[in-house]
Amino acid sequence: MPLTNPRLVFPSIPTVLTFTSNGTKLGTAQLLYTISNWTKATTMNMNISNETCNATIPGQPAGTLVQYQVNATDILENGLSASGNFTVKEPLTLNITATKNKIAFGQNITISGVLAPNYDAFMVISNSNTTATAKEANATYSTNSSLTTTNGSEPGAIPIYKYYNNSVGEVHFSNLNSNQTVDCAVSSNGTFVATFRPETSGVWAVIATCPESQTSYSCYSQQITITVTPTPIYVKYAIFIVAGLVAVMAAGGIVYFLKFRSKW
Numbered sequence: 001m002p003l004t005n006p007r008l009v010f011p012s013i014p015t016v017l018t019f020t021s022n023g024t025k026l027g028t029a030q031l032l033y034t035i036s037n038w039t040k041a042t043t044m045n046m047n048i049s050n051e052t053c054n055a056t057i058p059g060q061p062a063g064t065l066v067q068y069q070v071n072a073t074d075i076l077e078n079g080l081s082a083s084g085n086f087t088v089k090e091p092l093t094l095n096i097t098a099t100k101n102k103i104a105f106g107q108n109i110t111i112s113g114v115l116a117p118n119y120d121a122f123m124v125i126s127n128s129n130t131t132a133t134a135k136e137a138n139a140t141y142s143t144n145s146s147l148t149t150t151n152g153s154e155p156g157a158i159p160i161y162k163y164y165n166n167s168v169g170e171v172h173f174s175n176l177n178s179n180q181t182v183d184c185a186v187s188s189n190g191t192f193v194a195t196f197r198p199e200t201s202g203v204w205a206v207i208a209t210c211p212e213s214q215t216s217y218s219c220y221s222q223q224i225t226i227t228v229t230p231t232p233i234y235v236k237y238a239i240f241i242v243a244g245l246v247a248v249m250a251a252g253g254i255v256y257f258l259k260f261r262s263k264w
Helices: 119-127 238-263
Strands: 015-021 026-034 042-045 047-049 052-057 065-074 079-087 092-098 102-104 109-117 145-151 168-174 179-185 191-196 202-210 224-229
Touching: 015 026, 015 065, 015 079, 026 047, 026 052, 052 065, 092 202, 092 224, 109 168, 109 202, 168 191, 179 191
Parallel strands: 102 224
Antiparallel strands: 015 052, 015 145, 026 042, 026 065, 047 052, 065 079, 092 109, 109 191, 168 179, 168 202, 202 224
16 A cells, blocks of 8 residues: 655654544544664554544654554544654755856866755744645555645754765766766765866856755755866967977078178
8 A cells, every 4th residue: 555755854843644534533543653663662642533633753863764653443443554654854955156267278166065954944844834835745545544744843843953974965067068077075064175177168067966865855056157268379389389489590590500601
């Protein structure tokens, strides 16, 4: 029986599980959940209102895998159940800046990235009392019953962000003819640096991503552009220019020698 787990569950935010029987009033309902792969489990009676019951799983730290089981009976003594799991993860934002927005061909583009907590997403989750839009979390249990999962709110809940070193920064450099990606290790304070030497001049677009990890959701940076100016002609052909000057000077010296040799 298919069950879709909640997509976004943030640290320290309680998660409300709502179980609904299709058409029959519930008689009893219990929720079991574990954060230790069922080595230990917590059991709680769910609040029942006609065909619906609910219970709240307390907020957990980022990286916690929560597994749950709902066991219920209706007034006809039919057994109903549903199970699922979700992982608590941090919402992050990613910003990048360039050391220089214009460089000469042959120089490196240097990009600095900063991961930070996405408090806007946290506030949306913690302040919302609806099920789908703000929380983007739902679970559906088919056949004779359904299970919906949403994030709840708890006054004073405070997010804890400290897992940046599980993240990886991917910085993408692209122009009309090339796409290159530089992988970067993210430090414990959420920063990283990427360098790249373009093989052609022109305008290069740069964007960074951090893939989803065990402790955080994926995030994307804004796009910035870097202009790589072509090498000036006098620099590009400096060797040939110098060689030409040397040749001219050498030829002039030979002519001078031949012209005045008879006078010596």
